[in-house]
Amino acid sequence: MPERHQTSHVDRRTFLKGSVGAVGLASAAGCLGDGGGESGPLTFGYTASLSGSSAVLGQQYHTGFQIWRDHVNDNGGILDRDVELTHYDDESSPDRARELANRLASQDGVDFLFGPYGSPTNYSASVVSQQQQIPMVSGASSDPAIFDRDLEYYYSTLSKTNEYGKSFPNFLSSVDWGAHDMEEPSTVAALRAEAAYTSTLGQSFIDNLEGAGFEIAYEEEYPLDLQDFSNIISGIRSADPDILCLSGFPADEARFAEQAQQADLNVDIHYQNYSSQTVIVDTLGEQVDYMFNGAWWDRRYDYNRVDTYVEMWNERQDAMAEMPLSYATAAGMVYENALEEAGSTNADDVNQAIAETDIETTLGRTQFHETGWNLHQYKNEAVRQWQDQEMTLLYPENFATGDVWLPTPEWGDRNSSPQ
Template identity: 80%
Template sequence: MVEPDKHSRTNRRTYLKSSLSAVALASAAGCLGGSGGGGDTLKFGYTSSLSGPTAVLGKQYHTGFQIWRDHVNENGGILNKEVELVHYDDESNPERARELANRLASQDNVDFLFGPYGSPNNYSASLVSQQNQIPMVSGASSDPEIFSRGLEYYYSTLSKTTKYGKSFPEFLASLDWGSFDMDEPSTAATLRADAAYTSTLGKALTQNLEDQGFEVAYEQEYPTDQNDFSSILSELSNADPDVLCVCGFPADEARFAEQAQQAGLNVDIHYQNYSSQTVIVDTLGDQVNYMMNGAWWDRRYDYNRVDTYVEMWNQRKDSVAEMPLSYATAAGMVFEKAIEEASSTNADDVNQALKSLDIETPLGRTQFHETGWNRHQYKNEAVRQWQNQEMTLLYPEKFATGDVWLPTPNWGNRDSSPE
């Protein structure tokens, strides 16, 4: 899932024009390719949001690459070459991400590029990859517009955002509501933060709810830095939905949930996209129970190397097994496998291997559409619920670790399981 950026709604034509101009100038200055793994190391370059609005998840993403590097090097490297990481802080700024991608290609002479954290930063940095014909694999981009530009060297281990938002409505439709001694919910409300990722996700979720027979009684988009949700809460109270879905980011979702509790806004089902992050528990305490959330990775998924990576994550003092780490390690595994299948570190050979790759990563099956997005990752979308201040995995059913808690008590009475 991709974190917002204060520039995320800037006109993309501006990005395209400025990025191509800057890359052309760099190209004119000299040859911009990587070293082709000619020595004893393979250099992978990337930026991540270590400061700025996306730093919370950007730091996890950065740590995921380090864990992948350590795992690879401890097991003999790739084609007997040690992995070296060259990275910079892009400050959660797409223009900075593009500038630093140019630096990685033209000055640091990296062999391959990882995409930065977040769709806005990938939108700009991916043009550097294309111009220099250096493969770039991202673990954190899903904006459909990224994949509409004919990029031949760019890939994402995530699917397009328009593919997301299916599991939660499907999960609701699968439940036996009579067993919970409650009426089947029929109306829904959706909120979405005004950023490329969340706006697209919110619209997809709205459509998928309607496809499952829900009447969407209220729909609203809000700025990512909104502090006061009182007017939205008033409108939600008037709409009186059975199901409430919030597609935001950790900080704004926590603010909304806190204000919903203060306002006494009670719904049958409360779903928040990023309510898996610990900030929601810090904000709500034991009242976080019964809240549901979506996830595109869970440490309990039985996928390639999951146990290995979870163990490595949990050994580090600077990380826990959260989604952005899995995104990064999946991107690393994609490059690792492509290089091995190509039996070469030549950029074009590896790029051809990426186009035909079909492997299992911590995100599940990874196979790229001709435009660069993962054809399969969205199918693994999970539904989880806070129970006893821990997350229970409910869906997909084959990975479920417990039963759903329903009906949802009013705020103030959510500190225990259903009777």
């Protein structure tokens, strides 16, 4: 069982519980009894982006659910029943995700729903949980617009995107610049890809950096498929910032980093949010060292079941656990706890237990705002740095695995530690 925090609260969903019938027809899952005489597996349905633009991360997300299922079934199931997963490939399409979520609830008759991977698909599929009055717990949605629609049956183990971006300025404020023979940085070039998630995330970084006293010397939002960053690189060079902060996705971040290297664009602190992915190492090789990146989860966090989870992941393939797997596993742990707390598979009872969740998951403390987002996950945002082509965890400080490498050498000289 997940570790519980001893809290009690009544939220918006309690008071709306009696009025949700007008929203749509209840599914078979919504009409289940108290679980007393039921047998057979508990069925959970979801879609995952196994193909399309989000396939790499969607496949990891899919594996995270399988790891959670295997762990639960190896330890006696939930309410003495095994867990069974039914899933489809939504092809990274919001319309397809909604169509398949409706199929899972209405035709396949699954007991409960997980949300798909990514905010656009969740925005679309979450409507089904409301219409069918069946809980949907997502491990991969953070767009604030999702939580502004009074969805009483929808939850995400992630925080809203606009809550992110706080750890990076906090980390910068913690550095003893004098010890590295550096002047304290004060100016920032802020870039963000033109997409719902990255646009909101990039603005959150800007807001938090400005709140910490940094000046935004250059700002640009670029098309996600931009191939030539030369104009942006020229603009950054003219602004001469101390810090570069980029919020994009793995492919476009790798393109930018490669072109910044080729153009010999140097800054004191080079932060790219998704530069933790292997594509950046494939692109830069040993020159990846000294670059900073962010993460909403790290395998070295001391959270509930993390060691077991990483071990199970490493047994499946020769690679370190990635974030989307922990997201999915956390969503499963929320259901695991809610079903045990409710002692029932009745959809409304389980939904209320989810609303009252306050437990430790693979994402740390998990407790939901009345609109469905995790009140605590954003606080666990990591800041990491590539050192010897491996990532050193720098922040939060209580999880740090090494010291920061500074000052940052110019491109071409980033293949050794500071002297």
